[in-house]
Amino acid sequence: MDWYRFTLMSLTNKKASVRIQEFFNEKYLDIIDDLQLIFDKSEFSSEIHLVLKNN
Structure with missing residues (x-):
């Protein structure tokens, strides 16, 4: 994941207000790809994604 x-699931599970969830979306969606890339480059992530095509 x-x-x-x-983070969204954590906010939902902790019953964070809609305002906090909106704040998260507004502030972090613009930089989320950059943050994910940092995690990926540091091998912090634990998943490998593959796309395979069967001809």
Whole structure:
């Protein structure tokens, strides 16, 4: 699970207000790809994604 979905699920599970969830979306969506890339480059992530095509 990526960092964005993890954070959204955490906010939902902890019953964070809609205002806090909106704040997270407004402030972090613009930089989320950059943050994920940092995690990926540091091998902090634990998943490998593959796309395979069967001809």
